[in-house]
Amino acid sequence: MSSVTASPGFSLFRFAAPHVFYPIAGKMVPVFAALAAVLAAIGLYIGFFVAPTDAQQGDSYRIIYIHVPSAWMAMFLYVVMAFWAGVGLAFNTRLSSMMAQAIAPTGALMAFISLWTGALWGRPTWGTYWVWDARLTSTLILLFLYLGFIALQAAIDDQRRADKAGAVLALVGVVNVPIIYFSVKWWNTLHQGASVKPGSSSMAEVMLAGMLVMVFAFWMYAIAAVLARLRAIILERERRAQWVAEAREQGRL
């Protein structure tokens, strides 16, 4: 029953079925995990052994290779999470809501890493671990939005209602993302402005290269982690489905 039947015309919506996407995600997880490991090795090599010591900040700047990638991923994942939560809300597609649920913990992790590394970078460069500046505060709010989404979903027993409530929270919280991004422009912040903008960069090329490789490493890791979590969520939510029982008996889970 679950075998791929020749369908008239290719449809992307076919992949929206959890029983179709489950094995596909299973094949993708090790690929993205391997890409993340290789890119991280290259990025860290460039960051620690090729890139020179910064003239102003000394070696403390090397925190950039995890600080900027995690901060970008925290913002990006939030938008992706809100998108899938919104799709689930609008079209009642099960997999979309599961995807949003799968993204939230990894997004929260990225927000935490960006805040933690930012604090440890702030101390030697600004003289303080924390300051209530617009960039830092809005990123802290981002972390709380992730945690709020997770807590709200966990607090509601009825899965459909949990998805809907979570989607509303996620969508309302999207306004915070441009606030984070433009905070260094709109307000006079202690946090520096963007070193990398579309089309220009004020960083030395080798430092930029190392940082961008690390951005891709974090990106690949996030995809692997989210898909692995999505598979577990599919099993949790579809545990009474016929295809799960069949796949389990055939050892395909």
Place this chain on the structure above:
Amino acid sequence: MQWQSLEHFLAMGGYGFFVWGSYGVTVAVIAAEIWLLRHRRRAALAQLRQASAAPARRSS
């Protein structure tokens, strides 16, 4: 190579605490996430095993 020795590398020009404090915690939380993902998958599979055990005994 810009590091004269392992000590120089670990010292990070006097910023070792901040640099390694950043990287150490990042590695730790990512390792924790991977462990939690494994655990969640195992728990989901164990739940399926338990749920299928009861009806299977009845039928065969």
